[in-house]
Amino acid sequence: MKIKHTTQDVEKYKGDMITYFVHQKSKGVPVCNNKYVQETIMLAFKAGDFSGKEGEILLFYPAGKGKLPAKRILVVGLGKAEEGESNNGVKPVDSWRDNYRRAGGKVSETALRTKADNILLVVPDSFILNKGETTECITEGVVLGSYQFKKYMKTKQDDELQGELKEIQLFTEKAEKPVLLGFYRGKIAALACCTARDMANEPGNVWTPARFAEFGRKLAKTYNLTCKVLSKTDLQRLKMGGILGVNRGSALPPKLVILEYKTSPRNPTLLLVGKGLTFDSGGISLKPPKGMEEMKFDMCGGAAVLGAMQAVGEEKPKGINIVAVVPATENMPGSSALKPGDIITIYGGKTVEVINTDAEGRLILSDALAYGIKQYKPKAVVDLATLTGAVVIGLGHHRTGLLGNNDALVQKVMAAGDRSGEPLWRLPLGPEYSKQIKSKVADIKNVGNRAAGTITAAAFLQEFVGDVPWVHLDIAGTAYNFTDKPYVPSSGPSGTGVRTLLELIRNWK
Ligand code: BES
Ligand code: MN
Ligand code: ZN
Secondary structure (H helix, E strand, O other), rough: EEEEEEOOOOOHOOOOOEEEEEEEOOOOOOOOOHHHHHHHHEEEEEOOOOOOOOOOOOEEOOOOOOOOOOEEEEEEEEOOOOOOOOEEOOHHHHHHHHHHHHHHHHHHHHHHHHHOEEEEEEEEOOOOOOOHHHHHHHHHHHHOOOOOOOOOOOOOOHHOOOOOOEEEEEEEOOOOOOHHHHHHHHHHHHHHHHHHHHHOOOOOOOOOOHHHHHHHHHHHHHHOEEEEEEOHHHHOOOOHHHHHHOOOOOOOOOOOOOOOOEOOOOOOOEEEOOOEEEEOOOOOOOOOOOOOHHHHHHHHHHHHHHHHHHHHHHOOOOOOEEEEEEEEEEEOOOOOOOOOEEEEEEEOOOEOOOOOOOOOHHHHHHHHHHHHHHOOOEEEEEEEEEEOOOHHHOOOOOOEEEEEEEHHHHHHHHHHHOOOOOOOOOOOHHHHHHHHEEEEOEEEEOOOOOHHHHHHHHHHHOOOOOOOOOOEOOOOOOOOOOOOOOOOOOOOOOOOOOOHHHHHHHHOO
């Protein structure tokens, strides 16, 4: 798929679809700067079919005097050009950023449905964002919305499948620097997010720990990053009992994949850690069969972190070093699998009594966190993991759970999430929660009790970060079947976290 910016005359575009975006008026017909399109908007408005409300679309086929040469014209409603109010902490500018993304998503939705392969979008003037930011968000939305994973649909008939976008053009009158910057930002963010979706869509028999390693090496080669892959023997030498323990029931060896983006040792280092559990059967504490196939998505944290590194490789941000660490293994109930009651030793020496082998994410993450912090002395750490079912009970599929030990970093990550349309909600930590994971036979145990499951999981991780500023994102509810938006697949992985991390990095200073 080609994604281009253009300043060429829209009236001469001969592709499959041109899109205009219009705001709703308090009274009267929405305004479009193209006279020919305006005529049809007027007719549709009078018929009561189109008022420019958010999410409304008007699709028609140009004919008659002064018609445009494109095959289809699409008009997408943006809603009223009003700032609105801050909503649950999300600022009006940030909700408008997402509004433009959703509008972009609507365009791809329509293009895929009608099999329009070549499309052009006329970036509208916004009353609240500058042209660069508007271009960024619409680009992001249309690219994310065009995502499909059809690799394994080999013998399906054409009429059972949607179309496929071949070329997306974003039109603005002038190619000013901020517009081009916005365009590239949107494109890089969206493609990185699609990369994470691709990894997650691969089934557990394909996306193995070895594939994580292979992909890390590929990113390193493409973008001149450093990739280190720790093998099972390396992990044994380093005494990473968490990853090794979880891996014991699996026929596939574990990997610890490390990607380094280095600028200068004088710059601060940001450490990213992502849970790369390529299939979570629960282990001996086996999960029930219903929905177990979704546990191939238990590597979405790792996918998000590597997706973000792809964007980092593309953008090469200044003034910051970034290290991504992905502990990768399956959690299987093989004959030498970890058993409830077993005691293991995490990297650095802390011992853990394993109460439930299905609480495996925290075991592999604690090795990765402890090792990453020891090795790279980061200024800040962010980890992403599909860690608890409890976060889905608490926040549903609409917000990622956030916990952290440093208010300044928490605020930064929250702001990044809001800006990228991946809203977060903070949950507390504290000694009263940490007390729930005290063990009678080891330093700590891997589950508290049913109460506050998301918090006790984070309290477990907290044991391994010391006083380094750290934020944990529990993406179990948002990594797949994420909230309903036109630019997010209604089922399957969302790629959540990639754009939040990228936004955090872009605004790091
Ligand atoms: N990968 C799961 C968490 C999960 C649940 C992700 C639902 C996505 C959707 C994790 O490894 C897990 O099994 N957690 C347990 C912890 C419990 C045993 C303390 C859970 O949440 O049930
Ligand atoms: Mn589990
Ligand atoms: Zn898991």
